[in-house]
Amino acid sequence: MNLDKNLKNLILLIIRDLFLAAFVLLIVFTFLEIVKPKIILNYLNLDIFLLVVLILGIITILYYEPAEKAGQKLKFLDYSTICLFSILVGILCLYLTRAIGLLSILVGIVSAVICFNLILNSES
Amino acid sequence: MENNFLKILRAIIIFGACLIILFFLSQDFAWTGRLEFKTDFKSFTPFVSILKPQDLVEIKDLAYVKQAPVWVDVYLPRDFDKINLEFTYRNDFNYDIEVGPKLYEENNPLKPLENKDSQVNSALQNTQNGYKIKSIEFDLTAIPIRMGKLRFLISIPDLKDESKGIFIKELKVDLQRKAIWQENLRENIFNYFNYFKNEFR
Numbered sequence: 001m002n003l004d005k006n007l008k009n010l011i012l013l014i015i016r017d018l019f020l021a022a023f024v025l026l027i028v029f030t031f032l033e034i035v036k037p038k039i040i041l042n043y044l045n046l047d048i049f050l051l052v053v054l055i056l057g058i059i060t061i062l063y064y065e066p067a068e069k070a071g072q073k074l075k076f077l078d079y080s081t082i083c084l085f086s087i088l089v090g091i092l093c094l095y096l097t098r099a100i101g102l103l104s105i106l107v108g109i110v111s112a113v114i115c116f117n118l119i120l121n122s123e124s
Numbered sequence: 125m126e127n128n129f130l131k132i133l134r135a136i137i138i139f140g141a142c143l144i145i146l147f148f149l150s151q152d153f154a155w156t157g158r159l160e161f162k163t164d165f166k167s168f169t170p171f172v173s174i175l176k177p178q179d180l181v182e183i184k185d186l187a188y189v190k191q192a193p194v195w196v197d198v199y200l201p202r203d204f205d206k207i208n209l210e211f212t213y214r215n216d217f218n219y220d221i222e223v224g225p226k227l228y229e230e231n232n233p234l235k236p237l238e239n240k241d242s243q244v245n246s247a248l249q250n251t252q253n254g255y256k257i258k259s260i261e262f263d264l265t266a267i268p269i270r271m272g273k274l275r276f277l278i279s280i281p282d283l284k285d286e287s288k289g290i291f292i293k294e295l296k297v298d299l300q301r302k303a304i305w306q307e308n309l310r311e312n313i314f315n316y317f318n319y320f321k322n323e324f325r
Binding site for chain 2: 018
C-alpha cells in the first residue's frame with residue numbers, strides 16, 4: 001500500500017517535472033517564433049505540443065500535492081533558475097512592446113522584476 | 125535513493141529540453157548543408173505553397189494543370205547555394221515543359237524540364253508506373269530572394285486545351301549549402317543572421 005503511494009508520488013513528480021520542462025519549452029518556442037516566424041512551426045505542430053503541455057498541467061494541478069518543507073531555504077540553483085526565467089519573461093515583454101520605443105526597456109525591466117518577486121513570494 | 129533518482133531524471137529532462145531546442149535550431153540553420161521536403165500540392169506545406177493561380181489547377185487525386193503558366197512558392201529558411209526540384213508527373217501529350225524562377229513579368233530564365241526533341245531516352249530511364257521523374261537544378265547565389273520566398277514558374281507553352289493538361293504527382297525540393305564542417309561556425313551563423321536581417325526585416 002505504502003509502495004503504491006510512493007510510486008504514485010514518484011510518477012506525479014515526474015509528470016510535474018515534465019510539465020515544467022514542456023512549459024519552459026513552450027515559452028522558448030513562442031519567443032523564437034516572435035523573433036523569427038516559422039522557425040519552430042515549420043518542424044513542429046505547436047497545437048499538439050500545447051495539448052501535451054495542457055494535459056500534463058491539468059494532471060499536475062489536480063493530483064500533485066507538494067510535500068511540506070517548512071523553513072527550507074532556496075538554494076543558489078533555485079535563485080538562478082528564477083532569475084533566468086524572469087529575464088526571459090522580461091525580454092519577451094520588451095520584444096512585444098518594442099513599438100512604444102524606449103519605454104519598452106522599462107516595461108521589460110519592470111516585468112522581469114515583477115515576475116522574479118511573484119515566483120519568490122510563491123516559493124516562500 | 126529516490127532523491128538521487130529524481131535528480132538524475134531532472135538532469136535528463138533539462139538535457140532533453142536543451143537538445144530539443146538545439147534540434148529545431150539545427151533544422152532551420154541546415155547545419156548538415158541540406159534541407160529536403162516534398163509536396164503533392166494538395167495543401168500548403170511549411171516550405172512549399174500550392175500551385176497558383178488556383179483557377180488554372182484542379183486538385184483531383186493529383187494536381188491537374190489545365191492551363192499554364194502556373195507557379196509555386198518555395199520558402200527558404202536561410203541562404204542556400206543550390207536548389208534541386210524533382211518533379212513526378214504525367215505528361216500524356218508530350219508537351220515541352222519549362223521551369224525557372226519567376227523574377228520578372230516576362231522573359232524569365234527558364235530551363236527545360238522536358239523537351240520533345242531530346243526527351244525520349246531520359247524519360248524512359250526516369251519513368252515509374254507511367255510517371256516521369258525529372259529534376260532540375262538552379263544556382264541560388266545569383267537569384268534574388270524576396271521575403272524568404274522564391275517563386276518558380278512552370279511554363280507549358282503548347283498547352284491550349286484544358287482537357288489535355290498534365291498531372292503533377294509530387295515535387296521534391298532539395299536545398300543545398302555548405303555543411304557546418306565545411307564552413308566556419310562563425311561564418312555560418314553570420315550568414316544565417318545576415319539572411320534573416322535582409323529577408324525578413
